[in-house]
Amino acid sequence: xxxxxxxxxxxxxxxxxxxxxxxxxxxxxxxxxxxxxxxxxxxxxxxxxxxxxxxxxxxxxxxxxxxxxxxxxxxxxxxxxxxxxxxxxxxxxxxxxxxxxxxxxxxxxxxxxxxxxxxxxxxxxxxxxxxx
Amino acid sequence: xxxxxxxxxxxxxxxxxxxxxxxxxxxxxxxxxxxxxxxxxxxxxxxxxxxxxxxxxxxxxxxxxxxxxxxxxxxxxxxxxxxxxxxxxxxxxxxxxxxxxxxxxxxxxxxxxxxxxxxxxxxxxxxxxxxx
DNA sequence: CGGAATCCATGTCGATACTG
DNA sequence: CAGTATCGACATGGATTCCG
Numbered sequence: 622x623x624x625x626x627x628x629x630x631x632x633x634x635x636x637x638x639x640x641x642x643x644x645x646x647x648x649x650x651x652x653x654x655x656x657x658x659x660x661x662x663x664x665x666x667x668x669x670x671x672x673x674x675x676x677x678x679x680x681x682x683x684x685x686x687x688x689x690x691x692x693x694x695x696x697x698x699x700x701x702x703x704x705x706x707x708x709x710x711x712x713x714x715x716x717x718x719x720x721x722x723x724x725x726x727x728x729x730x731x732x733x734x735x736x737x738x739x740x741x742x743x744x745x746x747x748x749x750x751x752x753x
Numbered sequence: 754x755x756x757x758x759x760x761x762x763x764x765x766x767x768x769x770x771x772x773x774x775x776x777x778x779x780x781x782x783x784x785x786x787x788x789x790x791x792x793x794x795x796x797x798x799x800x801x802x803x804x805x806x807x808x809x810x811x812x813x814x815x816x817x818x819x820x821x822x823x824x825x826x827x828x829x830x831x832x833x834x835x836x837x838x839x840x841x842x843x844x845x846x847x848x849x850x851x852x853x854x855x856x857x858x859x860x861x862x863x864x865x866x867x868x869x870x871x872x873x874x875x876x877x878x879x880x881x882x883x884x885x
Numbered sequence: 886c887g888g889a890a891t892c893c894a895t896g897t898c899g900a901t902a903c904t905g
Numbered sequence: 906c907a908g909t910a911t912c913g914a915c916a917t918g919g920a921t922t923c924c925g
Contacts, residue, residue, distance in 0.1 A: 644788045646863035646870070647856075651783015653918090656776045669887055680919050685888060695873025706886040707925080716869055723859040724779075730855040731778035737848055738778070741827025785898095801907055812899050817908065838906040839905080 649694065654679055654687040656724055659713070662697065663721045666712035696720060781826065786811055786819040788856055791845065794829065795853045798844035828852060 650656055657676050661667055667675070673684050688711060691697045696717035702708040713721065782788055789808050793799055799807070805816050820843060823829045828849035834840040845853065 642867050643860045643863045644785065646867070647788050647859060648783050648785050651780050653776065653780055656779050681888075682890095682920090683918060686918090693874055693877040694870050695877070701887090704886095707888090709887060716866055716873070719866070720862060723855070723862040726858045727779060727855040728775045730852060731775045734848060734851070735774050735778075738826050741848070742825055745825040745827070813908075814900090815898065818898090833907095836906095839908085841907060 649690070650720070650724065652687065652690075654683055655691060656728075658684075658687060658691065658711075659696070659717065659721050659724055660728075662711060662713045662717070666710050669709050669711070672711065691717070781822070782852070782856065784819070784822075786815055787823060788860075790816075790819060790823065790829070790843075791849065791853050791856055792860075794843060794845045794849070798842050801841050801843070804843065823849070 650659070654676070657679075658672060661672060661675055669684070669688075672688075673679060673681065676684070679687075688697060688699065692699050694716075695714055697711050698714055700710045700712070702710070782791075786808070789811075790804060793804060793807055801816070801820075804820075805811060805813065808816070811819075820829060820831065824831050826848075827846055829843050830846055832842045832844070834842070
């Protein structure tokens with residue numbers, strides 16, 4: 622990665638609307654399931670129930686909603702094959718693929734800092750519990 | 754940036770718990786205000802109402818909760834100066850600073866793709882509206 | 886199989902009022 | 906100034922049922 626960042630940096634940090642839009646975009650992928658879907662679709666296309674199975678804890682409803690929103694944002698394509706039984710395939714679009722990169726960066730950050738965060742939380746909880 | 758990624762890539766993509774933890778972490782910063790705070794604190798420390806003013810649309814309550822959670826996660830430090838009037842300063846910790854990097858990458862992605870996403874949404878809405 | 890629709894529990898958030 | 910407390914509106918998300 623390593624986007625030449627000084628120019629965009631200033632923009633992201635200062636523009637009136639940019640901050641809003643950026644955090645909207647982040648809010649969009651922060652919806653608990655979108656990231657999972659991106660990670661799974663990153664390698665290859667998946668069918669509906671295939672996604673459902675691999676994700677594990679998701680309800681049918683939420684997967685449908687998640688995929689709908691992602692489709693609306695242009696992140697995934699939805700391909701219906703009207704056979705019996707019907708078949709619906711989801712794949713990442715170019716935008717979706719390009720989003721997978723920053724997500725991976727964030728994922729790597731999270732992966733590297735899991736323990737430090739857990740420790741910080743434990744310390745904080747200990748600190749505040751003793752007061753109670 | 755550009756973390757050597759093949760190793761972590763596999764881990765993030767495949768480990769049973771890793772996916773969960775990662776998306777938890779993303780969910781944490783995806784909470785609508787955390788990113789804003791990080792962007793603002795990235796340059797320098799801020800006081801409570803200073804943050805409130807610069808962020809703009811946030812309620813007192815949400816800023817308090819956001820900062821609390823970030824403090825718990827070890828992302829910010831909270832420094833109380835018991836004067837009159839009281840003064841509380843917030844700064845990013847090392848972890849917080851390191852998180853600012855991936856966030857910036859994501860922000861740059863969002864910044865570059867704002868138009869494409871808006872276009873995709875408009876197209877999608879047009880497509881579905883005409884059916885109704 | 887893939888989804889839509891309904892119902893219901895919980896969580897999130899803002900406005901307001903009060904405290905040190 | 907920097908919170909805390911309480912309330913009610915609203916969104917989110919799960920379980921279930923029905924449909925093509």
